[in-house]
Amino acid sequence: MPRSVNSVASRARRKKILKQTKGNFLARGNVWTIAKHTYEKGLTYAYRDRKNKKRSFRSLWIQRINAAARMHGMSYSQFMGKVNKSNIGLNRKVLADLAMNNPKAFEAVIESIK
Numbered sequence: 001m002p003r004s005v006n007s008v009a010s011r012a013r014r015k016k017i018l019k020q021t022k023g024n025f026l027a028r029g030n031v032w033t034i035a036k037h038t039y040e041k042g043l044t045y046a047y048r049d050r051k052n053k054k055r056s057f058r059s060l061w062i063q064r065i066n067a068a069a070r071m072h073g074m075s076y077s078q079f080m081g082k083v084n085k086s087n088i089g090l091n092r093k094v095l096a097d098l099a100m101n102n103p104k105a106f107e108a109v110i111e112s113i114k
Contacts, residue, residue, distance in 0.1 A: 061096035068099030072110045082113040 014032055020042075021028060021035040028038045066076035074082075083090070088109065090098075098106040 058092065061092040064096040064099050065092060068103070068106055069110070072107065074110070079113070083109070086113045088113065
């Protein structure tokens with residue numbers, strides 16, 4: 001009896017990954033084994049960088065809040081300490097957005113914690 005290989009499914013698997021690596025340089029986009037490694041490495045980077053993105057945004061928010069708080073004569077740590085003590089339910093993302101796009105509202109937050 002002849003050997004049975006499911007060539008339709010294996011070809012589809014290869015085409016799926018080669019489609020994902022389309023546009024990569026030289027063999028990384030069209031040689032099956034190298035393209036497979038490139039694809040897997042890319043997924044690893046994507047997973048890692050989804051975590052790093054959160055870290056980067058948090059540090060950006062802190063920098064923006066710090067800059068806005070210093071304009072009102074207060075450091076970031078003093079500001080956040082007073083915000084937490086006065087039970088203002090705004091997180092860093094919202095505070096940074098207020099500092100950038102609505103300075104009057106941020107000033108109101110500053111006045112409420114002084």
